[in-house]
Amino acid sequence: MRVRIVLGVVLAATLLLGLGAVLGRPTGGAPAAAPAERPQATNRLAALQERLRAVPGDWTAWAALGEAYLEQARISADPAYYPKAEGALRRSLEVRPDGNADALAGLGALANARHDFAGARTLAERALAVNAWSDTAYGVLADAETQLGHPEAATAAVQRMLDLRPGLASYTRGSYDLEQHGKRTEAVALMRLALSTATAPADVAFCHQHLGSLAWAAGDVATAARHVSLGLAADPGAVGLWQLKAKLDAAAGDLTLALSSLDKVVARTPTVDALLDRARLLQAAGEDPSSSFALARAAHALFTANGGTDDLGAASLALASGDAAGAARLALAEWDRRQFGEVADMVAWTLLAAGEPGAALPFARRANALGQVDATLAYHYGMVAHAAGLKDTALVQLRLALALNPTFSPTDAPIAVRTLAALES
Amino acid sequence: MTTPTRAGRRWRATAAALVAAGVAFAGLGPGTSSASSHREAPLVAADPAVDNTDLYAFVSPERAGYVTFIANWQPFSEPDGGPNFYPFATDAVYTINVDNDGDAKADAVFRWTFQNIDRRGGDTFLYANGPVTSLDDENLLFRQTYTLESSFHGEPFKTRVTGAPVAPSRVGKATMPDYGKLRAEADKRLPGGWNVYAGQADDPFFLDLRVFDLLYGGDLSGVGRDTLAGYNVNSIALQVPFSDVALKGDAKRNPVIGIWSTTERAKTRVTGQVGPVTGEKVQVSRLGNPLVNEVVVPASLKDAFNSISPDKDAGIPAVVARVTDPELPKLIESVYKVPAPAAPRNDLVEIFLTGITTKAGGPIKADLNSQLDNADVVAANFRPAEMLRLNLGVPVAAQPNRLGVLAGDLQGFPNGRRLTDDVVDIAVQAVEGAAQTGKLVEALAAGDKVDANDNAFGGEFPYLALPNGVSVNSPVSKGGSAAGTSGGSPSATAAAAQPDTTPSAFESGTGMTAVAVSTSAIAAGLGTLLFVGWWRRRRGQPQP
Secondary structure, three states, rough: HHHHHHHHHHHHHHHHHHOOOOOOOHOOOOOOOOOOHHHHHHHHHHHHHHHHHHHOOHHHHHOOOHHHHHHHHHOOOOOOOHHHHHHHHHHHHHHHHHHHHHHHHHHHHHHHHOHHHHHHHHHHHHHHOOOOOOOOHHHHHHHHHHOOOHHHHHHHHHHHHHOOOOOHHHHHHHHHHHHHOHHHHHHHHHHHHHHHHHHHHHHHHHHHHHHHHHHHHHOHHHHHHHHHHHHHHHHHOOHHHHHHHHHHHHHHHHHHHHHHHHHHHHHHOHHHHHHHHHHHHHHHHOOHHHHHHHHHHHHHHHHHHOOOOHHHHHHHHHHHOOOHHHHHHHHHHHHHHHHOOHHHHHHHHHHHHOHHHHHHHHHHHHHHOOOOOHHHHHHHHHHHHHOOOOOOHHHHHHHHHHHHOOOOOOOHHHHHEEEEEEEEO | OOOOOOHHHHHHHHHHHHHHOOOOOOOOOOOOOOOOOOOOOOOOOOOOHHHHEEEEEEOOOOOOOOEEEEEEEEEEOOOOOOOOOOOOOOOEEEEEEEEEOOOOOOEEEEEEEEEEHHHHOOOOOOOOOOOOOOOOOOOOOOEEEEEEEEEEOOOOOOEEEEEOOOOOOOOOOOOOOOHHHHHHHOOOOOHHHOOOOOEEEEEOOOHHHHHHHHHHHHOOOOOOOOOOOOOOEEEEEEEHHHHOHHHHHHHOOOOOEEEEEEEEOOOOHHHOOOOOOOOOEEEEEEEEOOOOHHHHOHHHHHHHHHHHHHHHHHHHHHHHHHHHOOOOHHHHHHHHOOOOOOOOHHHHHHHHOOOOOOOOOOOOOOOOOOOOOOOOOOEEEHEEEOOOEEEOOOOOOOOOOOOOOHHHHOOOOOEEEEEOOOOHHHHHHHHHOHHHHOOHHHOOOOOOOEEEEOOOOOOOOOOOOOOOOOOOOOOHHOOOOHHHHHHOOOOOOHHHOOOOOOHHHHHHHOOOOOOOOOHHHHHHHHHHHHHHHHHHHHHOOOOO
């Protein structure tokens, strides 16, 4: 019943004002929604706005509007929605300061989106003080603890979320938790369960993207390609899938196709991540990557201008523009804030680039400490170990990287092959 | 940052060699999973397949000695004729539970699980690729079947039927020219006299959702439209003999039962294996009385309420506190300046938590529908809990009144719930203390101004109107009342079939044969109030 009222009031507003928006979409679709357009999210936004014009005291609708903006920001990777989300969530809290777990959890989700993971954790805890049964608040907490590098607290929050509400949101988080611990088979099983409960095309695409990524990380290119095509059939605009497709295209040796896939990504969501991927591909194809670099810098500026903090993105940019020492400084600054595996990987890699493999080594170990199975991670560890003079570790990790996925990167895989050959000779 | 080691220098030599060899290396940063855009998963996902919207329980009007339960999921299913359709979840368990001895634990559990038969072969998203004239028509590419199991007195579940067909989502006239035939094929008669149906139906709930604007400082000036008109739900309906659900199988001595429905999913661990449906369960949705989630349980307790079993209700003081001191009357007071009834609201405790009885110390002087009124109940084991309570002994009303018990029709809500009961109007008056204060809130007398469903109900099992066939938000249906009558229901609106509320309807009361001996307090008190409301409304507003 809990979804009904929110949907209902939205629907009422929709009908009342003759918007004709298809609000029923979140309830529809499954188990394999047809190719659908993306207006459902914007329809929901519009309907909530109309609802709030009619009943400005509806604090649940304000919180839902904030969540809808966040969802839009997530799907479109457009940080310009963050201030809008914040406005709606704060308004909800003004109208209803007490007993408003929804708004607190929403603000927590916003803090996560802006990479203020410590703030997100605090907000999630405040939401849970109001409503200890809020699976959403546990989701916010799980995301925050994960990114802060507290794997045990993260797992506990994910498990609590699963205990409160088995479903898409908790299954996808559970899968990610398992993935980070190297439990690939279980991670795949749980993501498949998530897929079976997904109804919105963007959610179906999300599940396929991560099933594809899990397959890709272990070199199962055929399975990855199948998920890419199934996911894009559900949601042709899913940028994460196009980004994964670009990797598959590049692995198959078709850099032109890979670039056209990435162009779809950056046209829709010009993130630092995607633009650097594109620059990398351009460089590999022997073309000039400078325009992509410029756009990546602009994307980073946009994210920070909308209240985000992202020294990891800044480190990527610095590294890409040849400032390895600056990149290492930025990555270490991020590490001071949160001791997450991905950050450790970035610190290790930038320190290596800055010519300090000895300092990089403990970070490379830390990045692999939970046992995550990923060719790129293993490659980084192997190269750091090699540079640090740990021949055995280097051999193991480079062999692992190439065994997992011999085509994990058009630029890095050949280096792994040559380095391994040199080590073995 | 340390002084470069020997190894470091050697590495730089290696890197230099690689760069010299024309390999772009390191300079473009890590190709790692997601450097700057961390993993962001969906946080608040719609989960309509397990979203339990309404529960009905009533004595079957045309089949003496049988009770019918109907539970609905998947709200706002729009019949858009397109590729969208609405299956039951195959990873969930759907249950209807009956407590007949008042300990708030199920004495009878009916459990449905669903299976997919997907013949689309991965190369089409279509639900059907031609006209579907029967449930096993090969043109129907995606279909579901279900297994019904039952357990009595905590004994192991026994399978009652397996592979039974689900009536499909109605996806348009061209694809399903005769939906009534499909419905009939999905209506299964089982041994023991049971009838069971699972599939799509018109959403039988009728209300104007804008009535809940009251909760947010709005008023009722804009209500009057059935905001669920034209939408479908997924329904499960079951008809069983009284003797299968009454305490000791004796509905004469023990006519009262309490009913609630749930949706459950398998418990999942990130520390171990992903469990199958047969293992431990997590309750994700629960429903007994209508509107409890809207007008009784506050937002911060909804998740708790949906996750606990009824026997835990009384152990959570916050839930009980919200029943005895509800929010809605205070909001109404702020809008309409009508003083909220003084707490504690023990009248609401009777309606929602104990059933209406003189044996629990409540203020309503009548015995209607508490398990405490069952002759063989051990009172010491009774535990207050939120569930829909039904006295099977109340005779079927010849002229059902939409206002149920409040209008003297003791066969209606809150004594069970019939499809035609106007629970919004009843509940709004109930929380305003109609039973306790004897004062009607004039501004609320009209309730949500929606008094009947848009489609007429059937006269026999499963009673539900056929699913609507025209998109609610399509240009066609927006033009007029097309949505309301497009469902293939033969008659016009159900309002025509609804009798007026007349004084005689409540003054005469009804012949309570079983245990309800002194219902006159309810009938005369609440009934009169509601009649006044009706009368004012009739005077104030010309009928359409």
